[in-house]
Structure formats: structure tokens, C-alpha cells
Amino acid sequence: MVEKKSEPRKRGRPRSFDTNAALDAAVGVFWREGYDGADTASLAAAMGLTKPSVYAAFGDKRSLFMHALQRYGATTGAEAIQAFVAAEDATSAIAAFFAALVTTQSGKRGGQGCLLACVAAQCAETMPEVKTLLADSLVAGQAHIADRLEQAVRTGELPDDYPVHRRARLMIDLMQASAIRARSGATADMLASLARENADMVLAR
Amino acid sequence: MVEKKSEPRKRGRPRSFDTNAALDAAVGVFWREGYDGADTASLAAAMGLTKPSVYAAFGDKRSLFMHALQRYGATTGAEAIQAFVAAEDATSAIAAFFAALVTTQSGKRGGQGCLLACVAAQCAETMPEVKTLLADSLVAGQAHIADRLEQAVRTGELPDDYPVHRRARLMIDLMQASAIRARSGATADMLASLARENADMVLAR
DNA sequence: TTTTTTTTCTACCATTCAGTACATAATCCT
């Protein structure tokens, strides 16, 4: 019998903060300042914690960064794909996918662009865990999209004149490119315009 | 009358190093380690100089980084577009463009990916000069490609069934995405495969 | 040759930063 998931009511003094809320704050700092650019004092302050609390809860800076990347991947980083799979038909799903990117990348939710494309990509060169996390994220995202597209082809929503995995890759790649354009200072309006063009591009495929 | 370009044989002790060679070395370090990750001691060592020489020649770290970005943009970063405009016909130009990316992004020439897409993009958030340089690079690259495509449409090499600037943007965007995939660990073989698919994608547009 | 100008090198400094020791507080267990 597997252990019950019921909260085991831990022993000592309880945490005075919400782990995910703290991570969200850390995400914001890393997203704007990058890994090396974010100092632990600023991180702790943004998280509403003291440094020893941060170290006790998340380990060292590198470990905190990994936690933040995973948190981002489960929240903001997943929004576009969630919008994609939640849509009624394939056409509006593709439009919703790119429309969601405008929200997440325009800078109102943290830094401009994408934490994975613009920050993790940089650290990937020197931090192997980040490199694999980034690679896995790309593969997973593409797979999610491909699954939905496959279904759309089966139901006749989309023509099967083009390999599903290529269309999925195009969507992921346009997402990365959009992130870099956002990071280069593209305004929300410009991103929205790109989003419409991108949806056209993918549909016309 | 404008000043002659002839070497004016400066006054004091002459430089004992080649400025561009030193910058190339700095590019390599920044490309791998990022801006904050690269310390000035390592930079100077890689450049074959002492720190005071670096500061005398290029200013502070931030200024050196800007010089390195410009050097990269004029050399490695321009290779794909050079291959594109140098090709005979439009079809092979597009193929050559993506093929060149495999060489520049696979990691044998510095870090994996692209210094602009993977490193400058990160710093853009906190360094306005980098943000504008990045934006300008994207615009300039897209303009170069669009010019050549325009010509190809006029000569009938390419159909005019799709706006030239959109096709050019697609190429630039696929370049950025390729850089991120390279940074995530894609091997040269994988990049080459992507390059072929990308050329197909752009041509079939 | 002497002076002036610029580069180069050794050594150094002030600051910042990642990480921690230690004392204290809050909760559970018996």
C-alpha cells in the first residue's frame, strides 16, 4: 500500500510563507536579471524572506534557480500550450496559442520574453541541468502540440498535407523567436501583430 | 578635404596586439559564459592581455561587451546572411543560409547557438544599449534578406504569392529558434537536419 | 639625447556576493 497523500503535519516550526508564491517572486527576479545577475540578497528580499530561509527551503542559488525554472515551466511557461489544447477547434487553438504569448512575453508578467528562451538558454552552456531542462521543455511542448494536431488531422479539422511534427516544431520555433523579439523591446502591439501573422503562417502550412 | 585614411603612425608605445583578434577571443568567452558569468580576469587571459591593457583599449567590462557584440555581428553573426546573398539562385541561397547556421551554431566556433540570441538577449533586459543593438540586428538582417528575396521575385525565381517581408521574417525567426535549439544541446547532425527542414519550410511558403 | 606620449605589467583596493554560525521562536510529541 502506498503512503497516503494526506498532509503529514510536519514536526517543528511551520513555514511562514507559501513555497510557490516565493518561487514566483524568484522567477520574476531571474527573468529580469538572469542567473548571474540576480544576487541572493535581492532574491530573498523579493521573495519576502531572509537568506537563511531561502537556503533552508531551496538549497543554494543554483538549486533555487532550477526550482524557479520548473515553477515557470508549470505556470507561465505552460499557458500558451494550455490555451492551445483548451480551444474548441484547431484553427482557434493555433490563434489562441500565439495570442497567449503576447500576454506572457510582453513584460507585464516578469521580464520581457521567456525565462527559458532568454535566460535559461544562456545558462545552459555552463549548467548541464539547465541544458537538459531546456531540451526537455522543447521536446515536451512540441509533443503536446503534435498530439492535438494529430487529433485535428484525424477529425479532418486540418489537412494532412504536411507532417504533424513539423507543424508542431514550427509553432515551438515561432514561440522562441517571439520571445527573443519581445526581449529586444517589441511592444505588446508589435507582438500581437506578430502573433496574427504567425497563426496565419502555421495554418497556411 | 577629408583626412586621408593612411596610418597616422601614432605617438607613444605601439599596441603589441591585434584589436580584432583580442575581440574575437573576448567574443568566445562571452559566448560561452555570458556577460555576468565572464570575469574580467578570464577575459583578459583569453585575450592574451593584462587587465589594464584591456581597460585601456576597450573601456570597462560593459564597453568591452558592446565591442564584442559588434565584432560578432560583423563576423560570425553575418556569415549566414553572407552565404545567403552570395548564392546563385534563390533556392540555393535559402539552403545556404540555413546550412551556414550549422557551422556557426554547433559550438565549434565558440558557445553553442548565437551570441546575440542566447547571450545578448539575456542582457537586453538590464542593458538598454544591448536591447537596441539586438533589435537593430534583427531588423537589419531581415532587411538584407528581404532585399534579396525581392529581387528573386522580380526575376521570377520565387513566386510572389507571399509577402517578401514575411518570408524574410520567417527565415530570421527560424534562425533564432535554431540558435536556442543549439544551445539546448542539439548536435551538429540534428542542426543540419533542422536546416534542411527549415529550407523546405521557407521555400514551400 | 632628452622629452613626451602611450602601452604594459605588478600589485593592489574597495566592494560585492554566496553562503553560514548562532541565537531565538514556534510548533509537535510524549
Next chain:
DNA sequence: AGGATTATGTACTGAATGGTAGAAAAAAAA
């Protein structure tokens, strides 16, 4: 209540880092 356990806050440390002072060297100018 009392001991065990975990969290929190203050203050600190050793190391690394960006940047520089100042002397010596190499060239042109006088």
C-alpha cells in the same frame, strides 16, 4: 509542562570580482 524538531533573523566571513595606481618600457618628437 518539557524535550525534540524545524523555521527565522541578525550578523558575519572568506572569496571573488571590477577596476586602478604607479612604475617601467617602447616608441615618436624635439
